[in-house]
Amino acid sequence: MEERRQAMKLTDKRFWIYEIATALCLSAFSLTFYSDSIFCILLILLSNALAVAIGLIWPKNIGVLYTWLGIWGAAIGAYLVDVTLMVILNMTIHEPYPLIVVQIYLLPSFILLSGVLCFVGWIIMSKTYKRTAFKAISTALLSIIGAIGAAANINIGKNVVPFVIFIGLAIVGCVLFHKSLKDIQGKSPVDLWKLRKAKYEAWRDGKTNQVPLSGNDNLYRLRQIFPFIMVGLFIRSCALFGLFSSDQSNEWKANGLVGDVSDLYIYNDGKGIAISSLRYMDHPDTATVYLTENGGRKWDLFIELPGYGKAFNTVRINDDVYCAIQHHSAYEIEMITHEGSNWWSDYKFAKLPILFADNDSLCYAANGIFYRTDRYLKEADSIGCYSLQPANKGLAAVQNHIFGFTSHHSPSGYRLYDFTADSYIADFSCKGDVSLIKSSDNTCVILTQTGGEVESYLLDCPTGTMTKTGQFDFGMMEALRGEGGVLYSLVTKRPNTNSYILYSFDAGKTWNTQCINESNIRTYCIHNGYLYFYNQFIHTICRQKLEIKNL
Numbered sequence: 001m002e003e004r005r006q007a008m009k010l011t012d013k014r015f016w017i018y019e020i021a022t023a024l025c026l027s028a029f030s031l032t033f034y035s036d037s038i039f040c041i042l043l044i045l046l047s048n049a050l051a052v053a054i055g056l057i058w059p060k061n062i063g064v065l066y067t068w069l070g071i072w073g074a075a076i077g078a079y080l081v082d083v084t085l086m087v088i089l090n091m092t093i094h095e096p097y098p099l100i101v102v103q104i105y106l107l108p109s110f111i112l113l114s115g116v117l118c119f120v121g122w123i124i125m126s127k128t129y130k131r132t133a134f135k136a137i138s139t140a141l142l143s144i145i146g147a148i149g150a151a152a153n154i155n156i157g158k159n160v161v162p163f164v165i166f167i168g169l170a171i172v173g174c175v176l177f178h179k180s181l182k183d184i185q186g187k188s189p190v191d192l193w194k195l196r197k198a199k200y201e202a203w204r205d206g207k208t209n210q211v212p213l214s215g216n217d218n219l220y221r222l223r224q225i226f227p228f229i230m231v232g233l234f235i236r237s238c239a240l241f242g243l244f245s246s247d248q249s250n251e252w253k254a255n256g257l258v259g260d261v262s263d264l265y266i267y268n269d270g271k272g273i274a275i276s277s278l279r280y281m282d283h284p285d286t287a288t289v290y291l292t293e294n295g296g297r298k299w300d301l302f303i304e305l306p307g308y309g310k311a312f313n314t315v316r317i318n319d320d321v322y323c324a325i326q327h328h329s330a331y332e333i334e335m336i337t338h339e340g341s342n343w344w345s346d347y348k349f350a351k352l353p354i355l356f357a358d359n360d361s362l363c364y365a366a367n368g369i370f371y372r373t374d375r376y377l378k379e380a381d382s383i384g385c386y387s388l389q390p391a392n393k394g395l396a397a398v399q400n401h402i403f404g405f406t407s408h409h410s411p412s413g414y415r416l417y418d419f420t421a422d423s424y425i426a427d428f429s430c431k432g433d434v435s436l437i438k439s440s441d442n443t444c445v446i447l448t449q450t451g452g453e454v455e456s457y458l459l460d461c462p463t464g465t466m467t468k469t470g471q472f473d474f475g476m477m478e479a480l481r482g483e484g485g486v487l488y489s490l491v492t493k494r495p496n497t498n499s500y501i502l503y504s505f506d507a508g509k510t511w512n513t514q515c516i517n518e519s520n521i522r523t524y525c526i527h528n529g530y531l532y533f534y535n536q537f538i539h540t541i542c543r544q545k546l547e548i549k550n551l
Helices: 012-032 039-057 064-088 096-127 131-156 160-180 189-204 214-244
Strands: 251-253 258-266 270-279 286-292 297-307 308-317 320-327 329-336 341-344 354-358 363-367 369-373 381-384 397-398 401-405 415-416 423-430 434-440 443-450 452-458 465-471 481-483 486-492 498-504 510-520 524-528 530-535 540-547
Touching: 012 251, 096 415, 131 160, 131 214, 258 524, 258 530, 270 320, 286 401, 286 540, 308 354, 308 363, 320 354, 320 481, 363 510, 397 434, 397 443, 401 434, 423 443, 423 465, 434 481, 481 524, 486 524, 498 524, 510 524, 510 530
Parallel strands: 286 308
Antiparallel strands: 251 540, 258 270, 270 286, 286 297, 308 320, 320 329, 329 341, 354 363, 363 369, 369 381, 397 401, 401 415, 415 423, 434 443, 443 452, 452 465, 481 486, 486 498, 498 510, 524 530, 530 540
């Protein structure tokens, strides 16, 4: 009964110390998705241990609530120091801003999970008269969680650090389980064989069994075979999770790629371009460009531009990528090739220029004039002017006319406009979001999003005729893109749900959708019938084969 009186209560400070320790350890574990460095994880775990140690030496006359708040304050402060050290010592590939934001975003989930675990542990301990039984139960659960977690990580997580942690939990759990039952004495294997033989003979002769197995015998046998049970559980879990694992050839680590990646392009020879930006709290932002030669498995830094911000209005023309980048209070246009060269425009813009393609030439709208420039951005010729400001929703040059939407968002919404003829087209308007792109020598494709629906239209530019080609049950969409004869856009039903790729192989006449099984995807491209996208949370490049299934 003395052991029972020593069990934790919900008003016991030890319970809250363990609850907070579990929450912070789970929170630190999420960093394994951000870094392969074991030193980052150990640094966070050390901070958690110090915070809990503060709680253990906290004066007993201070209440549970103040103890709880004190430990949390110490742990959060230590975490901020850890992030600073990781950045200063280059221990992680990510800048501090997303590390802090993601931890804050996930922390409530970890608190809830750790609270459930600790509450269950409190129930087990409070209902268990013997502390030996509690130790055996808790260590067995620890080993089971470790075995299942390691198996899941082999097939789904694909990260070495979590696998090592889970395997360590399984081994430590087995050792502690064995030690918790070290005082249990049972029959040896020879005695058990004799016992089985005696039971068989008693059954054969119709006699009563005089040598039953005791509870200690069962525990003794369990202690001997428990490691083999965990090995079997690990193997069976590997087989089970293998049914849900993705093809390893379609997902790989994007080694060397750093920061907030906004644009991704893959080429036939496995080369590629990624445009990224680094955000800092203590010095100016930095724009970066990365190149790859093996389909995105290894990235090398090509350009680093301190003081430059995020890239906008990116356009791919053949093998060249053009974008507008803000530098202080002005914008500049840059051209990048996957061969490892780049050029800058000789002119700057006070407002963001709208970039679009006209066959093999780059065009842009700025300061009331449409321009066409050469490949190396050295010369620009006027191809028209505009009286109404174009909306940054896509422009298309078709049959010597430039089509787009006006930026004046009237009560009827965005309005389709022929800027060359200076006239509206068919009074077409949309109160939600819109996107336009050239689809052939005579047509443009338009996507509109209003409420919970996305609609597609085909514009015959010479006649101004609009034809509705589809209506889809999606609530959000990205701007239309076109690469290799494929028109596509990213759509979702709701925020933070699975994304879908909406695409057309026939210039917008028919459409297909395919679920990506990922949410909040922002960086993607299509190449040779495959969708490539960058998963910034787990730092991987993923690939999916597009299926042709017309809607």
